[in-house]
Amino acid sequence: xxxxxxxxxxxxxxxxxxxxxxxxxxxxxxxxxxxxxxxxxxxxxxxxxxxxxxxxxxxxxxxxxxxxxxxxxxxxxxxxxxxxxxxxxxxxxxxxxxxxxxxxxxxxxxxxxxxxxxxxxxxxxxxxxxxxxxxxxxxxxxxxxxxxxxxxxxxxxxxxxxxxxxxxxxxxxxxxxxxxxxxxxxxxxxxxxxxxxxxxxxxxxxxxxxxxxxxxxxxxxxxxxxxxxxxxxxxxxxxxxxxxxxxxxxxxxxxxxxxxxxxxxxxxxxxxxxxxxxxxxxxxxxxxxxxxxxxxxxxxxxxxxxxxxxxxxxxxxxxxxxxxxxxxxxxxxxxxxxxxxxxxxxxxxxxxxxxxxxxxxxxxxxxxxxxxxxxxxxxxxxxxxxxxxxxxxxxxxxxxxxxxxxxxxxxxxxxxxxxxxxxxxxxxxxxxxxxxxxxxxxxxxxxxxxxxxxxxxxxxxxxxxxxxxxxxxxxxxxxxxxxxxxxxxxxxxxxxxxxxxxxxxxxxxxxxxxxxxxxxxxxxxxxxxxxxxxxxxxxxxxxxxxxxxxxxxxxxxxxxxxxxxxxxxxxxxxxxxxxxxxxxxxxxxxxxxxxxxxxxxxxxxxxxxxxxxx
Amino acid sequence: xxxxxxxxxxxxxxxxxxxxxxxxxxxxxxxxxxxxxxxxxxxxxxxxxxxxxxxxxxxxxxxxxxxxxxxxxxxxxxxxxxxxxxxxxxxxxxxxxxxxxxxxxxxxxxxxxxxxxxxxxxxxxxxxxxxxxxxxxxxxxxxxxxxxxxxxxxxxxxxxxxxxxxxxxxxxxxxxxxxxxxxxxxxxxxxxxxxxxxxxxxxxxxxxxxxxxxxxxxxxxxxxxxxxxxxxxxxxxxxxxxxxxxxxxxxxxxxxxxxxxxxxxxxxxxxxxxxxxxxxxxxxxxxxxxxxxxxxxxxxxxxxxxxxxxxxx
Numbered sequence: 043x044x045x046x047x048x049x050x051x052x053x054x055x056x057x058x059x060x061x062x063x064x065x066x067x068x069x070x071x072x073x074x075x076x077x078x079x080x081x082x083x084x085x086x087x088x089x090x091x092x093x094x095x096x097x098x099x100x101x102x103x104x105x106x107x108x109x110x111x112x113x114x115x116x117x118x119x120x121x122x123x124x125x126x127x128x129x130x131x132x133x134x135x136x137x138x139x140x141x142x143x144x145x146x147x148x149x150x151x152x153x154x155x156x157x158x159x160x161x162x163x164x165x166x167x168x169x170x171x172x173x174x175x176x177x178x179x180x181x182x183x184x185x186x187x188x189x190x191x192x193x194x195x196x197x198x199x200x201x202x203x204x205x206x207x208x209x210x211x212x213x214x215x216x217x218x219x220x221x222x223x224x225x226x227x228x229x230x231x232x233x234x235x236x237x238x239x240x241x242x243x244x245x246x247x248x249x250x251x252x253x254x255x256x257x258x259x260x261x262x263x264x265x266x267x268x269x270x271x272x273x274x275x276x277x278x279x280x281x282x283x284x285x286x287x288x289x290x291x292x293x294x295x296x297x298x299x300x301x302x303x304x305x306x307x308x309x310x311x312x313x314x315x316x317x318x319x320x321x322x323x324x325x326x327x328x329x330x331x332x333x334x335x336x337x338x339x340x341x342x343x344x345x346x347x348x349x350x351x352x353x354x355x356x357x358x359x360x361x362x363x364x365x366x367x368x369x370x371x372x373x374x375x376x377x378x379x380x381x382x383x384x385x386x387x388x389x390x391x392x393x394x395x396x397x398x399x400x401x402x403x404x405x406x407x408x409x410x411x412x413x414x415x416x417x418x419x420x421x422x423x424x425x426x427x428x429x430x431x432x433x434x435x436x437x438x439x440x441x442x443x444x445x446x447x448x449x450x451x452x453x454x455x456x457x458x459x460x461x462x463x464x465x466x467x468x469x470x471x472x473x474x475x476x477x478x479x480x481x482x483x484x485x486x487x488x489x490x491x492x493x494x495x496x497x498x499x500x501x502x503x504x505x506x507x508x509x510x511x512x513x514x515x516x517x518x519x520x521x522x523x524x525x526x527x528x529x530x531x532x533x534x535x536x537x538x539x540x541x542x543x544x545x546x547x548x549x550x551x552x553x554x555x556x557x558x559x560x561x562x563x564x565x566x567x568x569x570x571x572x573x574x575x576x577x578x579x580x581x582x583x584x585x586x587x588x589x590x591x592x593x594x595x596x597x598x599x600x601x602x603x604x605x606x607x608x609x610x611x612x613x614x615x616x617x618x619x620x621x622x623x624x625x626x627x628x629x630x631x632x633x634x635x636x637x638x639x640x641x642x643x644x645x646x647x648x649x650x651x652x653x654x655x656x
Numbered sequence: 657x658x659x660x661x662x663x664x665x666x667x668x669x670x671x672x673x674x675x676x677x678x679x680x681x682x683x684x685x686x687x688x689x690x691x692x693x694x695x696x697x698x699x700x701x702x703x704x705x706x707x708x709x710x711x712x713x714x715x716x717x718x719x720x721x722x723x724x725x726x727x728x729x730x731x732x733x734x735x736x737x738x739x740x741x742x743x744x745x746x747x748x749x750x751x752x753x754x755x756x757x758x759x760x761x762x763x764x765x766x767x768x769x770x771x772x773x774x775x776x777x778x779x780x781x782x783x784x785x786x787x788x789x790x791x792x793x794x795x796x797x798x799x800x801x802x803x804x805x806x807x808x809x810x811x812x813x814x815x816x817x818x819x820x821x822x823x824x825x826x827x828x829x830x831x832x833x834x835x836x837x838x839x840x841x842x843x844x845x846x847x848x849x850x851x852x853x854x855x856x857x858x859x860x861x862x863x864x865x866x867x868x869x870x871x872x873x874x875x876x877x878x879x880x881x882x883x884x885x886x887x888x889x890x891x892x893x894x895x896x897x898x899x900x901x902x903x904x905x906x907x908x909x910x911x912x913x914x915x916x917x918x919x920x921x922x923x924x925x926x927x928x929x930x931x932x933x934x935x936x937x938x939x940x941x942x943x944x945x946x947x948x949x950x951x952x953x954x955x956x957x958x959x960x961x962x963x964x965x966x967x968x969x
Contacts, residue, residue, distance in 0.1 A: 477784060504901075504907075564863065604851065
């Protein structure tokens with residue numbers, strides 16, 4: 043007999059649909075208003091914290107729906123947004139500065155479903171509100187800085203090696219080292235080649251050696267700059283107390299930052315955009331500052347003004363940079379003056395103790411460096427940054443410094459706090475620039491979802507009615523397939539961790555609804571044709587499915603191909619659209635071919651059928 | 657129920673010369689419009705700042721323009737968006753980092769007189785990002801067309817491949833032409849829609865090509881023109897029904913989806929109609945003009961098709 047279902051076919055169809063339906067389920071539960079508590083640098087979230095939170099809430103007569111403790115975070119679920127506000131205020135007061143308290147929307151997924159890994163679809167910022175930043179790392183600055191490091195390295199090592207040179211100078215993307223005689227150049231070239239494998243050396247003329255970074259090293263410098271900036275931005279975002287932030291690399295030198303639910307963009311930008319670092323340098327006491335101010339700046343030194351505008355003569359050599367700082371706190375010293383306590387990593391501690399050992403009793407300066415945009419652009423259309431340097435303190439080194447020490451000489455407690463925050467969050471080693479910013483208000487996000495859902499519902503209803511009228515009983519089968527298809531798309535979107543539903547993605551789903559019936563239309567039209575040619579219903583069904591199959595396959599593979607290309611080349615909304623399109627194509631093929639076949643076989647297959655309602 | 661009861665083969669190909677003339681005129685017209693009017697590029701491509709705000713009552717656009725003038729935004733474009741309460745403000749890119757804060761400045765200017773203004777969205781895109789996007793979008797389209805060309809050439813035959821890619825290019829050019837003529841804003845979602853038009857139109861074209869191939873193999877006698885006519889007639893019902901259901905949901909999207917998605921829905925609605933037409937006339941006409949014949953489509957030995965099928969009477 044024709045059109046009998048094999049058990050494995052029915053089972054596999056059932057299992058796939060059931061799994062997708064299960065994972066689509068979290069989406070219908072909605073979301074709870076919640077307050078999220080995470081630890082700052084000096085604190086940990088423990089069971090005691092949970093108890094503290096519970097006690098504080100009961101004191102204020104707030105009864106939360108649930109208090110969850112997971113991944114070193116506490117999530118307090120409450121019933122409405124007013125309670126959420128009060129809860130946040132209460133907890134902020136009780137817990138103090140050591141904890142970040144953020145408002146959040148937490149999916150109200152039942153626990154058993156959560157345990158199976160069920161989560162609702164991630165919504166893009168256009169659907170839930172928030173800020174999106176695209177930032178660009180200024181690579182010229184990064185490379186210049188690395189060259190400067192290499193430059194001072196050359197001076198030191200040539201001096202140590204006893205090779206006499208006339209000058210070392212960093213120009214654009216290379217360093218030129220000039221010598222008095224060719225002999226010294228040869229010796230230096232041999233020595234430096236062995237010592238610095240990251241650089242390539244070329245002889246420009248008889249007395250000049252030119253060093254350029256090797257391509258692999260440049261790549262490494264760029265990668266590291268982006269990586270470090272990402273780490274730092276993540277730290278800063280944590281300080282903002284945002285729930286579920288996203289910080290991600292995009293392309294070679296860009297970073298995407300998404301902060302759901304944030305409305306105060308000014309504050310966010312201030313924190314994210316601060317490009318600052320610290321350098322510790324010795325004050326140059328061997329030379330006279332007055333000579334320097336008259337234009338005779340010694341080659342190894344530099345004049346930098348302090349906050350009062352008084353110039354200081356500092357050695358160019360950097361004892362330590364801000365990248366070694368692991369923690370910084372503001373406080374007051376024994377005289378009640380604001381200071382910042384700094385902790386260094388072990389490498390930084392070693393460097394610091396080595397360079398302060400021989401310098402006890404001598405003044406050391408702390409230089410604050412900030413990159414500010416001039417508002418101008420260079421020939422490549424990139425923003426030009428200006429380096430602003432300022433001496434924020436000059437302190438006499440009283441003893442050999444280790445991995446913990448203090449900076450004094452700050453104007454106000456506020457300044458100490460700001461500095462500590464910047465230092466704590468880490469210093470951006472390269473200036474970053476916001477090249478794209480999108481803020482979507484929460485009301486618009488909500489409206490977008492509602493309108494999108496409405497469009498899907500109306501569109502779906504129209505198609506369902508049409509199919510029912512046009513194909514009668516077979517229309518019912520196609521409609522079951524269509525709804526299954528929608529459930530599967532939602533289920534798969536929820537299962538894929540990286541997939542985010544955006545407005546164009548919703549449009550993609552709408553489009554899929556319209557196009558998904560195509561495979562069934564192809565099959566049903568074939569069946570009708572076969573019947574017109576005088577075949578029996580059973581044979582018509584069999585033949586219809588069979589001959590439509592290769593057409594459906596070809597048509598869908600090509601469209602899928604187009605989706606794949608979009609995904610590979612596109613960004614943002616195009617990616618979101620292509621994901622739903624591809625998933626839609628895959629699921630619609632599955633439902634239109636396999637699911638409907640199983641149903642058709644179960645209803646009509648294996649028995650005598652006189653007439654088909656098609 | 658049946659949409660069209662076709663007892664006889666429709667002679668589609670009789671109209672292929674007029675169709676070709678019509679399409680050529682439309683394509684030329686699109687090019688002329690694209691050359692003269694260009695596209696009304698959206699913020700995603702041009703860079704700049706876009707601010708959407710909501711008022712409690714119908715917004716006074718003249719008043720807003722005056723307010724912005726005072727705040728030194730003389731170049732601001734102010735228009736309603738979706739409803740009379742919602743207003744869209746666009747400001748061209750300016751040099752300098754201040755561009756990032758333009759959104760807040762504009763909002764402050766609008767709120768200066770104490771009116772309740774609801775910030776709905778602010779978008780700022782740097783000029784470089786937009787430039788890259790234009791390149792990327794164009795590239796995506798070309799790569800897509802090329803890959804499709806290769807796949808169809810492998811799976812079918814090079815004449816069909818050229819035919820379907822011509823049909824796709826035809827649809828894309830006309831859709832872009834429409835956006836140029838009507839000066840509808842062309843943003844990222846519209847680009848996504850144009851790419852979806854490629855997908856849809858391709859789907860349609862492949863179905864038709866597939867049937868033509870099948871009939872070439874099945875029907876012993878008959879000129880290529882006749883076989884193409886038979887194939888088009890057989891697939892006509894399916895072509896119309898699928899277009900109809902797609903148009904149904906797109907109409908829902910157009911009217912219910914909100915202002916943000918209007919461009920997307922417009923592009924797709926137009927694309928689906930044009931795509932349906934092109935799969936009937938352009939793809940097969942081009943294949944025909946290139947001299948497709950029965951021999952070109954005979955299956956290589958391994959193909960399973962035809963083995964279990966009776967020859968048609």
